[in-house]
Amino acid sequence: MSRTYILPLLFLFFWGMVISSSAQAPAFAHPGLLHSKADLQRMSAAVARQRSPIYEGFLVFQKSPSSHYDYQLKGPLKxxxxxxxxxxxxxxxxxxxxxxxALMWAITGDMRYAQTAIRIIDAWSDTLQLVTGRDAVLMAGLGPFKMVNAAEIIRHSGAGWPDAAVKRTAQHFRRVIYPVLAEFAPFANGNWDDAALKTVMAIGIFCDDHEIFEKAVRYYVNGWGNGSLTHYIINDAGQVQETGRDQAHTQLGIGMLAECCEMAWHQGLNLYAYANNRLLKGFEYTARYNLGYNDIPYTPMLDRTGKYYHTHPSEMARGNLRAVYEQVYNHYVHRMGLEAPFTKAAADRLRPEGPGIPGADHPGYGTLFYTIDPAIDKMESLNLSEERPAGLVLTAKADASMLTWVGLHGISSYVVKRAENKEGPYIKMGVANGNFFSDSSMKKGVVYYYTVAGIRDGSVSKESLPVSLAGGGLPKGWRNNDIGNTGAPGHAQYDGDLVRIDAGGMFTDSLPAAVNYTYRELKKKDEMIIQVCPQPSSQFTTVGLMIRVDLQPDSHFAAWMLYPGKTKEIEAPGWMMQLIQRRNSAAATTVMTKQLLRVPAVTYGRLTGSYWLKVTRSGNKIAGFGSYDGIRWERLGTVHWSTGRPALMGIAAAANIAVTTTVRVRLRQ
Incomplete structure (x- = not known):
């Protein structure tokens, strides 16, 4: 063996000492983003032994100017x-x-690489204060993902990074990067969502914050934007939301979903398998088309935003394979023993995989990072006591609440518990064989909290973070109905904090109203306050508070609605608050008042911040108010209502596009 590779072999012993010296198990497995302890050890050993094809991948990686310890900083900037x-x-x-x-340090043990990584991380963490621009989500979601990964490796590899610097970096990720990404990007094509998703997940792990991590996993499986798994890979054929746009963004999006899966895998979660291996289907479909096959099925589709309609697969950038295939091929074929012929063919064509260009779009270098030989490399596993299920989703059905979750790899049985308070006590409801549980014993209107824990050989994992839902879907006394011809049926459910509404229909000042309505009876003296939360799945959405006589489409109503006025720029509607009224069934709908919305509710023409609405009734006087903080209110108009007429009061929402919209409203009761 040449002297060049003695250091990596010695470094393997050091790796074991670093990881095993901790007195207590961490909140997450560390390092646990794109690369685990086992991954880094495998790379280091393979490079030392010049094991093919990992070694060839290393030679490509080593040649990159970004892999040199004499790299000269370009920043930092404020x-x-x-x-x-x-x-x-x-x-x-x-x-x-x-x-x-950071990876060169982990592979070679040469401290000069660690020092360079630390110098870069510290410089930016100490200096950067703002991430700005119309495309700020992409700015915060792409490059910073690599910065968090660098920090994770350095922090958990004995590189001598001072604790004070680690804490400053964690605060930087929380205070500067995370706020830009916290609500994801449902207003855009799915790759925006996915850039936010992966970096939110990474920050959650690095900062040992289960709330942030769980938020990302739940959005991955049940998000309302284009980037959640089943909204991005839209069917079992594997068609992708951006397949009709171009192949570069399509590969970008599925690649970032795969990066989320790898991070989740290192935390014990089999996110790769979710929705019957939907991610693999997306990769197979995309690889097949980009390898030159023309026999892929394609369903014309309008996306979740209502802005992008595609009728056929795009030829743009077709055949320009991105460095995203090696990771997915090795997981499904070598880890799981499944077949992935087209993903394999794409990986074969790229091997050894190069950089994840352009910019910081992808990690790249998958041949070095992810090559697994099942005959040599053992599948890593955590102690069950360190794992916990995640991604819990509750759905209200007519007679039951349906609970699903992301399971732990290698686990098929789970204990489900329920409580009427978030803090407990939790009572065992049963054992599920699989990732699904149905509860038909709930009382309507009562909010229940559920947790899930995995079971194996008598041992039990950590319990998941709780998920909640009102029995029957809504608070006591509340109902949900579609009014008029909404095209697609609507739905609403309440989790004790938010009402999540899926609505079709149209609500404008010139067409017959068709809305989804979540409501209760109007009292003689009444008040309702809602916070319209960022962000709806479509920027064509109309949402607000409505009082009406009954559920007939032509009935008397008054509504204080957030409305996206038409502009010359489809990406930037003119958001306003409108008071709209119909005085009787024979009367036309009239806009009584309108007021443009401003920052912080609207930025770059998008409804990206919160806005509060309040409607009060006293006798025959009904007044509406708006607020940007839920504290300071401005009057939005008053109407008169006959005190003798029964009426309804609630939340009205309409998509104003050919697919449903999703809005989330915080109900203050």
Whole structure:
């Protein structure tokens, strides 16, 4: 063996000492983002032994200027942004270098690489204060993902990074990066959502914050934007939301979903398998088309935003394979023993996989990072006591609440518990064989909290974070109905905090109203306050508070509605608050008042912040108010209502597009 590779072999012993020296099990498995302890040890050993094809992948990786310890910082800057561009190239270059130097340190044991990575991470964490621009989500979701990965490796590899610097970096990720991504990007094509998803998940793990991590996993499986798994890979054929746009963004999006799965895998979660291996189906479909096959099925589709309609697969960038296939091929074929012929063919064509260009779009270098030989490499596993299920979703049905979750790999049995308070006590409801449980014993209107824990050989995992839902779906005394011809049926359910509404229909000042309505009886003296939460799945959505006589489409109503006025720019509607009224069944709908919304509710023409609405009734006087913080209110108009007439009061929502919209409303009772 040459002297060049003695250091990596010695470094393997050091790796074991670093990981095993902790006195207590961490909140998450660390390192646990794209690369686990076992991954880093495998790479280091394979490079030392010049094991093919990992070694060939390393040679490509080593040649990159971003993998050199003499890399010269381009930043740091106090502000970076996209559209308009501010320091994007500099940040992404430095993030690539931090990540790749951290990996070079982990592979070779040469401290100079660690020092370079630390210098880059510290410089940006100490300096960067703002992420700005119309495309800020992409700015915060791409390069910073690599910066978090670099920090994770350095922190948990004995590189000598001071605790004070670690804490500053964690605060930086929480205070500067996370707020830009916290509500994801449902207003855009799915790759935006997925850029936010992966970095939110990474920040949750790095900061040992289960709430942030769980938020990301739940959005992955049940998010309302284009980027959640089944909204992005829209069917079992594997068609992708952006297949009709171009092949570059399609591969970008599925690649980022795969990165989420790898991080979840290192935390014991089999997110790869969710929805019957839907991710694999998306990769097979995309690889097949980009390898030149023309026999893929395609369903014309309108996306969740209502802005993008595609009728056929796009030829744009077809055949330009991105460095995303090696990871997915090795997982499904070598880890799980499944077949993935087209993903394999794409990986074969790229091997050894190169950089994840352009910019910081992908990690790349999958041949080095992810090559597994089942005959040599053992599948890593955590102690069950360190794992917990995640991604819990509750759905209200007519006579039951349906609970699903992301399971732990290698676990098929789960104990389900329920409580009437978030803090407990929790009572065992049963054992599920699989990732599904139905509860028909709930009382309507009562909010229940559920947890799930895995079972194996008499041992039990940590319990999941709780998920909640009102029995029957809504608070006591509340109902949900579609009014008029909404096209697609609507639905609403309440979790004790938020009402999540799926609505079709149209609600404008010039067409017959067709809305989804979540309501209760109007009292003689009454008040209802809602917070319209960021962000709806479509920026064509109309949502607000409505009082009406009954559920007939032509009945008397008054409504204080957030409305996206038409502009010349489809990406930037003119958001306003309108008071709309119909005085009787024969009367036309009339806009009584209107008021443009401003920052912080609206940025770059998008409803990306919260807005509060309040409607009060006293006798025959009904008044509406609006607020940007839920504290300071401004009057939005008053109507008179006959005190002798029964009436309904509630939340009205309409999609104004050919698919449903999803809005979330916080109900203050």
């Amino acid at each position: 502000e970076v942004g996209r559209n308009p561009t501010r320091g994007q190239v500099d940040y992404d270059s430095d993030a690539n270098a931090a990540y790749q130097n």
